[in-house]
Amino acid sequence: MLAQLLSAELASKNISIRAAAREIGLSHTSIYRVLKGKNVDLLTLEKIALWMNIPLALLANTLPREKSDSVITEKLNLLLFRNPSLKDILKIILDGFEANLLLEEDIEEILNFAAFKIVSRNKSGKTI
Numbered sequence: 001m002l003a004q005l006l007s008a009e010l011a012s013k014n015i016s017i018r019a020a021a022r023e024i025g026l027s028h029t030s031i032y033r034v035l036k037g038k039n040v041d042l043l044t045l046e047k048i049a050l051w052m053n054i055p056l057a058l059l060a061n062t063l064p065r066e067k068s069d070s071v072i073t074e075k076l077n078l079l080l081f082r083n084p085s086l087k088d089i090l091k092i093i094l095d096g097f098e099a100n101l102l103l104e105e106d107i108e109e110i111l112n113f114a115a116f117k118i119v120s121r122n123k124s125g126k127t128i
Helices: 002-013 017-024 028-035 042-052 056-060 068-082 085-098 104-123
Strands: none
Touching: 002 017, 002 028, 002 042, 017 028, 017 042, 028 042, 042 056, 056 068, 068 085, 085 104
8 A cells, every 4th residue: 555655646746756766865766666565664664754744653554464454444544634524524423323323224324325426436437
């Protein structure tokens, strides 16, 4: 996931690997290694996090893990970091669940609707 994030950042800034490496303070080969999914040291990760304006802890959580649950948690953390308004919506859902105003079935129905919207958009030719 780190490679995907860095690749997306390079594309959004419309910058070459060599130019990014100069801005970050790394060698271009370090950037290539990250993009190929190779292991990186903490200093490299810290520089990339700073350049991408992402908290190091959040970026460190994007490194490969054994358990798929932790990957989902990491993706959710990144989603919430990049879309703070979603925190308010999720807080309402969680508070409703804790107060027994929202049942597990309700949450499942909400998520199924969101999944339906994604699939519908994808079938209509829009990218996800």
